[in-house]
Each structure stands twice: as structure tokens, then as C-alpha cells.
Amino acid sequence: MIGKSKQERLWFIILILFIPCLLNISISTIIGFITVRAALAEGKSFGEIGLDIARNIFKYNFYWSIIQVGLGLYLVKLMGGYKWLKDQFSFKDFSLSPVKSVLLISALFIIASTLIWSEQLIMASFYGGWRQHMEYWKNIVQALPFWSKAYMVLIAPFTAGVFEEIIWRGYGISKLEQHMSTTKAVIVQAIAFGFWHGISLHTLVTALIGLAYGLVYAKRRRLLNISIAHIVTDIVGFYFAFMA
Template sequence: MAQLRLRTVLLLLFLPAVANILTSYAISAHAAVQAIAEGAPPREIALRAVRAAYTYSFYWSILQVCFGLYAAKLMGGSRWLREQYVLSDLTARPLSAAAAITWLVLLSEGLIWAEQLAMAQLYGGWEGYMAFWREVVKGVPLWSKLYFVCVAPLTAGVFEEVIWRGFGVTQLEGHTNTQRAVLLQAAAFGVWHGLSPHALVAFLIGLAYGYAYAKRRRLLALSVAHVATDVVGFYFAFTA
């Protein structure tokens, strides 16, 4: 593995966020402009903008795979990936692996639900929040819902861990200490999730996963936890 310059490392960690934010804003803005042109009321404009952003979110996986494969190549390619995703990460110390996976899933789900409860206050309470969300989901096509439940958790669970933990923590440690490396990759991971309150939640989750990686130095257990968290979250969000 070659040690990259700090600006190269930071560019690869933060560039996905720039691409995600610009793409998401373009999709939402296009839907909003169309709604405004049709004379839709403000609530309908917001609904269409949010609905469009979720409908076409499959570009997340494209970004994850592209940046993830490039990061893996810089770290040593398929050989590095085999080392990171070795089965012994789960079997060598199964109780430790199970505890790490359980802790990461419970922490992530807890933070996400706390975020939802806080966001509900902006809609006058939980009922108002859920009413708005049900209207959003009602207009999201089935193929997009299937993507969220069946595809998005896999690409995120593997390639986000490759980018921000495997590549990010390891490369940043060549320029600073482990604590700062974990903090920086968590910041990049948070911003990847957009300029919204969810970025703070993702930052905290990124910290937990970063420290877990710094201790384990393998990605398999982290990816299992990440996939499980996303499957549960997206299932309840889009199909329950």
C-alpha cells in the first residue's frame, strides 16, 4: 500500500459528498420547479422535491461502487479486499464479533430513531411527521423501494466501509494520529449523507465505526453491521 498525500486522501473522502449533494439538489430542484410551474401549493412542492430525491437515489450506489473500487485499488486492490473481508474476522473470536455487530447496529438504530423523534417536532409532532412521510413514500415507485431494501444496504455496507474506514482511517493515520484520523473520516462520512441534521447522526455513527475499525482492522464485521442497520431502517421507512 502506498502512502498518499494528505490532499489526495481528503479529496477522495469528501468528493463523494460533493457529488451526492449536487446531484440531490439538482433532482429536487427540477421537481420543485415543475411543481411551481404547475401552480402547486407549497406543501405539494415540498412533497414532490423530497419524493424525487428518494425516487432517483440509485445514483448513491453508483457513487459508492465507483469511489469504493478506486479506494480499494489504491490500497492494494483485490489482495487488500481479501484481507479486509477474511472470514476469520467473524470466526476467530465469534463472541467479540457478535458483540461488535450488535453494538454498532443498536447504536446506529438508536441514533436514527432519536433523529426521527427530533425531526417530528418540526411537523407538529409524530403524527404530522408520519403523515408527511407516508405521502412521500406513497409516490415513490416500487422499483425504487426495492432498491432501498435489496440493493442500497449492500453497496453502502461494503463500499462505504471501504472508502471511509478501510481507506480513510488507514491513509489518514499516515498523516496524523488514530484519533484524528477517525474524526476526519467521520466528518467526511457525515457530509456524504447531505447537508441536513442527518449529517450529524451519520458523523456520530461514523465515529463508532471508525473506532471499531481502528480496533479490529478488518471490515467484514463492520459491513455486516452496516448492512443489517440499513436493511432494517429502509424496510421500515419504505415498506412497513
């Protein structure tokens, strides 16, 4: 039977993994409420209000990086500070077997990209086709200021690729393993990672990506190659979503 103190530690770990989700929901809800209030005062239709909400959430999305970096640095300290961080991102992880590393990074990139594009195809069916889906997205992106789009391509991939891996793989799996099997730890962190990305079809897609990353981390116990794959996937995806 798990002692009370150990049970409390488990719930603390789970809370840490889901805090980003709770913050994301809270902040996006506030942005949505302010947007709706302003839009109703202007007499906009419900369709226009929906677009405005999406635009403002992406416009002020830099709060994602603030959450990632803030929590990530706190967890680095809990895990052992610079020594732990240096070990997780040691270049030896790549240089000792560069061919295998490139193949691993490529495989993770293909898995994540395939899942994301599959999600887009499914979403397109809800909008009546690919053209309609792209038209809806175009209406959102064209209204965004350049600095917001530049952030998504030049900054967000790096804060996500480094600090999301620290939070959910480096901290999440390592700490959850102290209370459950590695398999369960990988699944729990993947679920938390999915909900961090909102509550929609994207939740499932990112949870599956988190599952793939988690399985690799559970075997290799290093973050460098996973982070590189994550960064490259985000740069490519965000470029086509916001710049192309």
C-alpha cells in the same frame, strides 16, 4: 514541517473523502431544480413542491450506489487490489471468535439504530408530533414506485455496507493516519461520512455512527464485522421506512 508533496497528498485524501458529498449535493440540486421548474409550471404550492423534491430524490436515489461502488472500487485498487480486499473481509475475522463478533455487530447495530430513532423523535417535534411526522413521510413514500423502494431495501444496504466502509474506514483512516494521529483520522473520516448523507440533523447522526465504526476499525483493522452491522442496520431501517 510537512513537505509540499506530503501536504498535497493529505489534501488529495481529504478531497477523496468529501467527493461523494459534493456529488450528492450537485445531483440532488439538479433533481431539485428540475422538480421545482416542473412543479411551478403546474401551479403547485410551495408545500407540494417540497414533497415533490423529496419524492424525486428518493425515486432516483440509485445514484448513491453508483457513487459508492465507483469510488469504492477505485480505492480498492489504490489500497492493493484483491489482496487488500480479501484481508479486510476475511471470514476469519468472524470465525475465530464468533461470539465476540456477534456481540460487536449487535452493539454497533444498537448504537446506530438508537441514534437514528433519536433523530426521528427530534424531527417529529418539528412537525408537531410523531403522527404529523409520520404523515409527512407517508406522503413521500406512497408516491414512490415499487422498484425504488425495493432498491432501498434489497440493494442500497449492501452497496452502502460494503463500499462506504471501504471508502471512509478502510481507505480514509488508513491514509489519514499517515499524516495525523489515529484519533484525528477517525474524527475526520466521520465528519466526511456525515456530510455524505446530506446537510441536516442526519449529518450529525451519521457522523456519530461513522465515529463508532471508525473507532472499531482503528482497533481491529478489519471491515467484515463492521460491514455486517452496517448492512443489517440499513436493511432494518430502510424496511421500516419504505416498506412497513
